[in-house]
Amino acid sequence: MNFIYYFMIILTILPSQNLKTSMDEKTGDPMMVGIAQRSDLTVGHYGEWFEEEYSEYGGDEELITASKYFLKEIDIETFLGTWCEDSRREVPRLYKILDGMGFPSGEMDLITLDRDKKSGHGLEDGKNIHHVPTIIIYKKGKELGRIIESPIGSLEEDIFNILIGAGPDPNYYDWEPEEEN
Numbered sequence: 475m476n477f478i479y480y481f482m483i484i485l486t487i488l489p490s491q492n493l494k495t496s497m498d499e500k501t502g503d504p505m506m507v508g509i510a511q512r513s514d515l516t517v518g519h520y521g522e523w524f525e526e527e528y529s530e531y532g533g534d535e536e537l538i539t540a541s542k543y544f545l546k547e548i549d550i551e552t553f554l555g556t557w558c559e560d561s562r563r564e565v566p567r568l569y570k571i572l573d574g575m576g577f578p579s580g581e582m583d584l585i586t587l588d589r590d591k592k593s594g595h596g597l598e599d600g601k602n603i604h605h606v607p608t609i610i611i612y613k614k615g616k617e618l619g620r621i622i623e624s625p626i627g628s629l630e631e632d633i634f635n636i637l638i639g640a641g642p643d644p645n646y647y648d649w650e651p652e653e654e655n
Contacts, residue, residue, distance in 0.1 A: 493586070494594065498557045506556045506586040508594050512569060512579045514586075520556055527566035537630045538574040544637035545575060547614050550582040553598060554607040557589060560623050561607040568609060571630045605646050611636045622646050 493508040504519050515524045552568065554561035569579060585593050591603050601610070605623040611633070612618060619641030625632040626642040635641045 492595070496588075498589070500589070501557060503557065505588065507588045507592070508586060509597070510584045510586045512582075512584065515556075515565070515584075523562045524566045527563055528570050531567045531570050533567070533571050533574065533630045534628060535574070537628075537634045538571055541571075541630070541634045541637055542575050544634075545577055548577075548618075548637070549612040549615075550577075551585070551610045551612070552582055552607055553585045553587055553591075553593075553601075553603045553610075555587050555589065555591075558606050560605075564607050564609075564621075564624060564629060567629050568607075571633060604649055604651065611641075620644050 493506060493510050493514060495504050495506055497503070498505040506514060506520070514520065550572075552565060554565050556562070565584075572579060572582065583597075585595075585597050587593050587598060587603070587606060591598060591606065601608075607621075607623065609621040610617055611620065618639065619632075619636035621629070621632050621636075622644040624645060626644065627635075632642060632644075
């Protein structure tokens, strides 16, 4: 019986260590940093902008439906800043599109970053994350393509093109950090 009790305590403590909330010094708004879930974006301060973008977005239903056939062995990793206007616009729209495609929302890794593009877990390391949101689509562990900051066409068009292997070069694809003095 003691084992079950301690196991339940550990299960409640672990998730809280993956996601932290702090105040954004620039805006004074709360800012998530760490590994998040969709449900984290649908409550409180975050829920206001999430619900507005999600409910108002009307994507191209034909492209969304066509994308359903290319989802086998697909993984998605999304890096966002809850402080970033582009993230606040594109991530709720992404969820709306994925819902329409029947992609399980729990299957997308959602990593929230601070203004320095750090998650506190190193999940961004080696992935060239310099603008948010950055949506990376993988098949069998290999990157098929990414959308950086905003789509080239529409979000559903870029996703479809990435899924069929014809993804456009994303914004900032040739970006390099400025040299430090």
